[in-house]
Amino acid sequence: xxxxxxxxxxxxxxxxxxxxxxxxxxxxxxxxxxxxxxxxxxxxxxxxxxxxxxxxxxxxxxxxxxxxxxxxxxxxxxxxxxxxxxxxxxxxxxxxxxxxxxxxxxxxxxxxxxxxxxxxxxxxxxxxxxxxxxxxxxxxxxxxxxxxxxxxxxxxxxxxxxxxxxxxxxxxxxxxxxxxxxxxxxxxxxxxxxxxxxxxxxxxxxxxxxxxxxxxxxxxxxxxxxxxxxxxxxxxxxxxxxxxxxxxxxxxxxxxxxxxxxxxxxxxxxxxxxxxxxxxxxxxxxxxxxxxxxxxxxxxxxxxxxxxxxxxxxxxxxxxxxxxxxxxxx
Amino acid sequence: xxxxxxxxxxxxxxxxxxxxxxxxxxxxxxxxxxxxxxxxxxxxxxxxxxxxxxxxxxxxxxxxxxxxxxxxxxxxxxxxxxxxxxxxxxxxxxxxxxxxxxxxxxxxxxxxxxxxxxxxxxxxxxxxxxxxxxxxxxxxxxxxxxxxxxxxxxxxxxxxxxxxxxxxxxxxxxxxxxxxxxxxxxxxxxxxxxxxxxxxxxxxxx
Numbered sequence: 194x195x196x197x198x199x200x201x202x203x204x205x206x207x208x209x210x211x212x213x214x215x216x217x218x219x220x221x222x223x224x225x226x227x228x229x230x231x232x233x234x235x236x237x238x239x240x241x242x243x244x245x246x247x248x249x250x251x252x253x254x255x256x257x258x259x260x261x262x263x264x265x266x267x268x269x270x271x272x273x274x275x276x277x278x279x280x281x282x283x284x285x286x287x288x289x290x291x292x293x294x295x296x297x298x299x300x301x302x303x304x305x306x307x308x309x310x311x312x313x314x315x316x317x318x319x320x321x322x323x324x325x326x327x328x329x330x331x332x333x334x335x336x337x338x339x340x341x342x343x344x345x346x347x348x349x350x351x352x353x354x355x356x357x358x359x360x361x362x363x364x365x366x367x368x369x370x371x372x373x374x375x376x377x378x379x380x381x382x383x384x385x386x387x388x389x390x391x392x393x394x395x396x397x398x399x400x401x402x403x404x405x406x407x408x409x410x411x412x413x414x415x416x417x418x419x420x421x422x423x424x425x426x427x428x429x430x431x432x433x434x435x436x437x438x439x440x441x442x443x444x445x446x447x448x449x450x451x452x453x454x455x456x457x458x459x460x461x462x463x464x465x466x467x468x469x470x471x472x473x474x475x476x477x478x479x480x481x482x483x484x485x486x487x488x489x490x491x492x493x494x495x496x497x498x499x500x501x502x503x504x505x506x507x508x509x510x511x512x513x514x515x516x517x518x519x520x521x522x523x
Numbered sequence: 524x525x526x527x528x529x530x531x532x533x534x535x536x537x538x539x540x541x542x543x544x545x546x547x548x549x550x551x552x553x554x555x556x557x558x559x560x561x562x563x564x565x566x567x568x569x570x571x572x573x574x575x576x577x578x579x580x581x582x583x584x585x586x587x588x589x590x591x592x593x594x595x596x597x598x599x600x601x602x603x604x605x606x607x608x609x610x611x612x613x614x615x616x617x618x619x620x621x622x623x624x625x626x627x628x629x630x631x632x633x634x635x636x637x638x639x640x641x642x643x644x645x646x647x648x649x650x651x652x653x654x655x656x657x658x659x660x661x662x663x664x665x666x667x668x669x670x671x672x673x674x675x676x677x678x679x680x681x682x683x684x685x686x687x688x689x690x691x692x693x694x695x696x697x698x699x700x701x702x703x704x705x706x707x708x709x710x711x712x713x714x715x716x717x718x719x720x721x722x723x724x725x726x727x728x729x
Binding site (some may be wrong): 246268269270271272273274275276277299300301304305308330331332338341389391392394396397409411412413414416417 | 548552554555556557558561562565594595596597598599600601602603604641642697698699700701702703704706
């Protein structure tokens with residue numbers, strides 16, 4: 194393993210300290226391990242808190258700021274945060290109007306956020322939870338852990354964050370978040386596995402000409418192994434999987450997301466193929482975003498996310514946002 | 524079981540998890556994200572420290588304190604699951620410095636019930652329930668047959684180990700391994716394996 198680290202055990206804490214030093218407009222509690230807007234709590238504003246394992250940066254800490262999250266709670270690498278941390282962040286952003294938890298659908302995240310929401314309720318804070326489960330590679334079933342939360346998390350955090358920023362009530366902010374999730378689908382390919390600092394070796398090994406289809410964002414193998422094909426074909430397969438799983442008539446938000454180890458030159462190539470294929474399928478793109486946003490450490494790979502957008506979603510997507518990872522109009 | 528033995532159990536569990544952290548991590552890398560050993564090791568190290576800092580006076584409080592510590596230090600799914608198992612087991616015990624094997628039967632089942640309630644896992648889902656369930660049953664049967672703590676704990680440890688091995692051919696239906704679908708078949712479940720280590724630790728100190 195070659196990484197710019199000092200000790201695998203200290204990666205999360207030391208990265209958090211660096212984030213704090215680089216972004217004085219944020220407040221970082223290194224003791225309880227959460228990142229919060231410097232002006233939190235804001236009286237009367239619904240607080241938006243998200244979190245999960247570290248290793249997905251800029252998700253979630255890079256999305257804290259006006260127009261998006263009020264706080265982010267990073268756990269250890271690929272490990273959900275603990276209830277104490279989530280509770281501390283929830284209290285830090287509660288301005289009396291309630292708090293929305295944006296939770297990616299993983300067993301650990303769901304359990305820890307649920308425990309934290311119960312503790313917050315004991316302290317008189319109303320919490321609504323928005324569960325993100327957009328990954329169509331996983332079959333949805335009540336008998337399993339269900340679909341994973343991946344790229345759509347960014348869309349939910351941006352759009353619900355804008356709704357909270359303009360004064361939306363707790364139920365309204367949660368409702369638009371759930372609406373975005375329900376309207377979204379994602380699919381990912383990996384060319385290589387990522388390496389967690391703790392494990393020190395890749396999660397899986399791939400021969401030079403093989404890829405993993407239907408991967409998540411935690412270095413686990415995907416649904417199946419395939420031969421590497423030209424990008425055009427992979428993009429079409431990924432979009433077919435998404436278009437088969439949910440109805441997309443357009444206009445859509447399209448996120449072309451890198452998993453951490455794929456350069457922008459490839460992501461833009463992918464965007465070109467994706468936009469051409471969507472045009473062929475008669476699906477208009479309303480807004481698009483290209484970059485490494487919901488990552489899996491140093492995994493080379495990409496995910497595509499589509500969201501069937503309403504006018505209201507597009508209006509909120511366009512609203513100003515000022516965070517380390519996403520910034521426009523402000 | 525007296526309060527000293529309860530503390531020794533937790534210390535032995537911590538030692539076993541530290542010793543086998545690499546194995547747990549390897550098993551987890553195959554069908555999860557490869558951090559089960561690291562996370563549990565961090566949690567049980569904190570448990571040992573917490574029990575030494577302010578030693579509880581009842582067996583129940585040892586288990587409750589251990590559970591609370593795991594819940595607030597481990598994260599992931601294993602933190603809440605192991606945490607609530609130990610807390611539920613502790614709460615099911617009489618508040619005494621020494622408890623009887625029959626008390627532990629009830630405590631083990633209360634812990635199992637908490638795990639199943641929180642995680643929603645049934646036997647055969649390729650989770651720690653597949654080790655814990657047989658262990659609790661074996662402990663109960665041994666006690667019913669007149670075994671002492673050492674005998675019952677030994678039976679539970681053997682059942683847990685067999686249960687963990689029996690997860691190999693199963694397809695995961697819960698947790699991160701479930702995302703792999705059929706590809707989860709052929710691998711031993713890391714959660715069931717760590718559960719077997721904890722029952723073996725009980726047998727070792729009894």
